[in-house]
Amino acid sequence: MFRHTLTGGQQTMTKKIWYLQQLDLFEDLPSGTLIEVESHFHMKECRKGTLVFSPGDTNTVYIVKRGRVQVYAVHEQGKKFILDVLHPGSVFGDLTAKNSREVFAEVLSDSYICSINKNDFFTLISQHPPVAHKLMRTLFEQLSTLENKAASLAHDNVLNRLIKLIKNLGRPSIKAQNMYVIEPFTHEQLAQMIGISRQTVTTLLNQLEQEQRIKRKGKYIYFHKNKLQ
DNA sequence: CCATTAACTGACT
DNA sequence: AGTCAGTTAATGG
Numbered sequence: 655m656f657r658h659t660l661t662g663g664q665q666t667m668t669k670k671i672w673y674l675q676q677l678d679l680f681e682d683l684p685s686g687t688l689i690e691v692e693s694h695f696h697m698k699e700c701r702k703g704t705l706v707f708s709p710g711d712t713n714t715v716y717i718v719k720r721g722r723v724q725v726y727a728v729h730e731q732g733k734k735f736i737l738d739v740l741h742p743g744s745v746f747g748d749l750t751a752k753n754s755r756e757v758f759a760e761v762l763s764d765s766y767i768c769s770i771n772k773n774d775f776f777t778l779i780s781q782h783p784p785v786a787h788k789l790m791r792t793l794f795e796q797l798s799t800l801e802n803k804a805a806s807l808a809h810d811n812v813l814n815r816l817i818k819l820i821k822n823l824g825r826p827s828i829k830a831q832n833m834y835v836i837e838p839f840t841h842e843q844l845a846q847m848i849g850i851s852r853q854t855v856t857t858l859l860n861q862l863e864q865e866q867r868i869k870r871k872g873k874y875i876y877f878h879k880n881k882l883q
Numbered sequence: 884c885c886a887t888t889a890a891c892t893g894a895c896t
Numbered sequence: 897a898g899t900c901a902g903t904t905a906a907t908g909g
Contacts, residue, residue: 811885811886812885812886840899840900840901841900841901841902842899842900842901850886850887851886851887851888852900852901853886853887853888853889853901853902853903854885854886854887856900856901856902856903857902857903859901860901860902873900
């Protein structure tokens, strides 16, 4: 398993489950084997708020087919720290043999979640090297971005943390060039991603909007790549 | 200072 | 009734 420490304030944490973003793992397989592969999966419809994964769940690997899933840790004082928000194509599950106590995965919007027995999953992967290859590539890419995250949490003030978060969450807009969009999050969720308070997020977002560094429509946040330093 | 906490408010479901 | 965003006063490192 991977061990990475996030130093936000005094807290350190261990990543007990792994997840891979935006990975259509089996998309390149010939349709014949695809059908065989899919027979190993279960598909479940999950309502908003459902806990897909909770501590102690070590035998299953999950793939998000539709919707959004947030992976978060809960600390001693009951505070949430959001580790990642997963989208369709994301793969996640527990790597450890022991029970992990503090990591949960919760559905943010009505979703379809595929699940597969962990051993079956790894058997499948070893039978299809291109899939293993893709899995590893994404894994290493994510490892490098984690370093930046950790450094930001350790050294940046709240404003810079929020700015980096905004940059990381932004996806290129289809409409305007160099324009980026962030899907709806509550201020509470944004706060929980970088370990700051909800009120501070509210204040800083208003400040950034007044400085014309971001724009907002409802819960969507827009920004130009150059305007946000 | 900078940021968090607590508390209250109005808007929106 | 519950969630969310915005504001302010008090507190602490």
